Amino acid sequence: MTITTVPNRVKILKDKFTKSLGLPFQELLPESEIQKIIDELQIKYRCRLFDPIVTLWAFLSQVLDVDKSCHNAVSRVTAYLANESVEVPSTDTSAYCQARTRLPEKLLKQLFGKVAQSLEEKVTTEYLWCGRNVRVIDGSTVSMPDTVENQKAYPQPTNQKPGCGFPLAKIGVIFSLATGAAVALCIDILNTHDIKLARNLYQFLHPLDILLGDRAFCAYADLVAIKKLDCDAVFRKHQSRTTTMRQGKIVGDCDKLVTWYKPKICPKGLSLDEWVALPPTIIVREIFYYIIIPGFRTQRVSLITTLLDTTTYSSLKLVELYGQRWKVELDLRHLKTTLGMDILRCKTPSMVRKEIYAYLLAYNLLRSLMWLAGTTYGVPPLRLSLQGTRHHLNNFIPQLLATSSTKVEQIYRTLLKVIVHKAIPERPGRSEPRVRKRRPKSYPLMKQPRHEFRRQMQTA
Template sequence: MNNYQKITYQYLQSAIQSVCQNREEHVYYPSADFTRKRKLPMSVVIESIIKFGAQSLNSELLEQWNYHVETPTASAFVQARAKLKPSAFKAVFDLFNQSFDKAKRFKGYQLLAHDGSDLPLPQNVKAHDNHFKRGNANGYNVIHVNFFYDLLNKQFLDVDFQNKRQTDERSSLCQMAQKIKPTQPVIFIGDRGYPSFNLFEHLQRLQHKYVIRCKDVNRKGFLRKSDVPDTDEFDTIVSLKLTYSRTKAIKDDPSFRFLSTTSKFDFLKRGSKDYYEIRFRVVRLKLSESTYECLITNLDDNFTPNDLKELYHLRWGIETSFRDLKHSVDLEYLHTKESSQIYQEIYARLITYNFTMRLVGQVKFPKKKRHWDYQVNVKMAFRLYRRYLNDMSIDIMRLISSYILPIREGRKFERLKFRRGFVGFHYR
């Protein structure tokens, strides 16, 4: 058996056992929950949920217990998992992440992309915080989940849940960035939904670096009325004075930028006549004859425009991770309507993703004369992972390396945008 897969599994088991040793923190009734010897102890319940796929609950249990007559019933399992708080899975997720050496860096920096995605939930009219009406029908349920994703090491590092009605990805990034020490060299990368004076200044004060795309200078967006060169490409420093005041003298000064009464800026009192100076670097890149890309950053000249272009190009990794998380790791196939248990399964799927991608990252392709370079078939890797947790005798690393796909550079497809609903229990 490959030693790396064994070590990775031991890290996961160590995280689960550590949480079980602190049982009182992660159950609802410490004096009673998981205190007696039963068929479903705490560690088994946690590991079982981590193994879940897209099948019905009964099918999942039968698969895990190898169709044994002593397989727990769905009712028994639901009662057992109801004793666990979501914090148990968050703790396993955090402990398992701590065991990973995130060695891949860009000029010494860890690259973290922040982005969010809507997650369709089972229909539950009683869940008022995430239920939405649709005409006279029963409506639908959805929550917004924000992630920190390590782009080079392909690991989810943190997650933040938001009510869909109050979705604010910028605020989420500010809060999640506060958990990272200023001494930790990271670069946060965001798309066009993130440009914000408030966000830039928060990251600047936290001593973190960022690269965030904004709308081009020719469009009505963040850089409107900014004093930037009138050229196809440029690399310049923009200095602005932010204020709520609208005196004639300030209006005549192009170095001022007005904040509306609804603008969120935590470093200037709303209605104040003072101003706040802010400074950042803007780089405009030409992508084709008619398309341009503008990036805002606080990185210095050691990062060239081509470096920034590559950094933002790497951000696409979080988009493909969402696709894998939802469709290959089966995040959209939940096994409960209860909000707390939904959080359990979200953390469990993130553990599944991180475990599998660690193994994928260790696959080495033999040097052969081939027409294409090759990559691992990630969907098959996730399927093999679940089989491996049920049968430790298989050589998962060797199997993963057997399922590969060619890398065809330069292919482009139109990005399809559609909302997919929750796959109901009775369809499984």
């Protein structure tokens, strides 16, 4: 008769997860680093099957899988223990769901930041722009289950009737242009302006960083705040400001230095003290250029930047840099569409935030795998497919678990080699119409809560 204990099963699961998910990410997310943050946060937990480390790995495997149900995650854990001389746990999801609830949000937040920082430290000079790190900022929304708690924390759009919509959260994310990794995150309610999210993200910038963004972030106070951090900004000019070449000092073709003046009235997003503290003027650089690529709706673009050195940062380089701003849209699409973060599954606000951090942590770990594969085999990491990387990782996990310890490294090297086979071709100026070919089902839209529909069906 075999005597089993929970610690034995926990050790087995840790070994399994380390060998499957942990091996590709061993440099950025080893078990020792997770345990270190657990100790720093003074997280207390009892001796359970789903301790914080096992729960975290199961959570990551859940968001990386196509089937993101808790039942599938628990089934995976059960399968890991099936061939061991231990008691197989129950397939009920209650223990795992409670373990995720106990998992502190700070743990996921710090792990996300740690992985992003570790990946950025691997960036060499050849991947920088003019010797500097470029960060790209943008905002988006995510949907979540329609529960009372979620509606209270992240209300649905006001133009939708109660019971007919879903709660939406607004997220602001800063990505690294060199690695494609997410380096900072902010979560707020739907009607939050992008610039408010950005002001909560400036704290994650490092000296000499360049922040790249669209016209929503181009405000006087924000340019001043970014310069105070010893950083620079490249934004598209906001549409409320008039564009003219008559004012300013011309320093090149369609390139001039302009003096901007402090707003006469305190903007809504600033306190009176913050507005008073603003300098009376700042000098910015304004660059005009035209887009003549068929399919692009914008014909004339005006850039505003605090990079005043025309020798080091030529207008052509800045125009090319702003052309790469579109990559942030692709990064958000990877998170929301490729990984499935567009529609979250958790039913409470705290779990929603944890789920978002889990997605970004998994996304950064995939980016780290792409970076390692690309730099190992001489392929630009950003040219690799994130979807292909996820497919290869999920398909190689059973092989990593089944093989002997002597062949694990060989299979791991094979994984890196096949990842670089999925390179995305260069497609400059590519444009696709935003249309759908497949027709939706001919069901009417929900215009009243579901319980009212049921009542009408019963009385009909």
